[in-house]
Amino acid sequence: MIIILIGYMGSGKSTIGKKLSQTLNFEFIDLDDYIQEMEQLTISEIFKNKGEIYFRKQEHFYLKEVLKRNNVILSLGGGTPCYGDNMQAILTTEGAHSIYLKSTILNLVQRLVTEKSQRPLIAHLKTDEALTEFVGKHLFERSFYYSQSNQILLTDGKTIEGITEEIVAGLF
Template sequence: MTETIFLIGMPGCGKSTLGRALAAALDYTFVDLDAQIEADEGRTIRDIFAQDGEVIFREIEARTLRKVAAQPHTIVATGGGTPCFHDNLAVIHAQGISLFLDTSLSTILARMEAAERAVRPLLAQEDLKAKLEELYTRRISYYAQADLRIPEADSDVSSVLQKLQERA
């Protein structure tokens, strides 16, 4: 397998954690899209949102996605909203295979602590559960277009590798 693998799903669903483990198992390069944006821009995602707003952030995100998408043997952990803007999902489908990490909102909510809210601008508000539900409702139609759906119960490396082999 040489194609780029894109992990999509809600914030806190485990894209970065699984992505690192998959990259190690496959001897692929791992790219966390948000971390790449921060490195390229020299500022945090939170600062980009605060200084420039979401529209500019989404343009930067789209540009960064296109830069990393063509790299073979790469696992890309996208931001939660990445597939929903600027035809990013079309780029993902053209450049590789997408995996939707379908994690329950209750699991995501349990993972989110106050410290994490500080680095996730769209979740930095009092009613985190309501915001997660609203984001999920807006984004599920994009996530559902992934090449493979990875249920929470099957989100370990060996299960994902098996699904990838079955698809090949």
């Protein structure tokens, strides 16, 4: 089995993924970290030196590579399901279970406002209003892809442990 966590940045994919991997004794892979390790470059460096098209091709290649594994919790980048046929690859992988960690715009903004400097996509946004508008626009564009997941889990107001328990209960 491979469990794939999908959602917008700040939705908790990496945090929940790590907790879930401990609970189930599965390997945890953050796809962005995996790409950086394999390419020996940061995501920002890949975009700057090789361009987004190169990054998206490599992202698809490494996604398909990881989807061949077993007993893995895979946390995707927020944009991964939205490019190429990545979502189709996820949905047609035998033994894969995709979970959309769905949060409201307000909840995402509350989490992201303190992390802006570590997130290049939003670091340039100066006000909370600009961040809210940015997140809302992106969520609107991406929700079509995210909503194709096998399971949609609302995360607002829930603890890491509570979300993990809810995922495990839905699997078995």
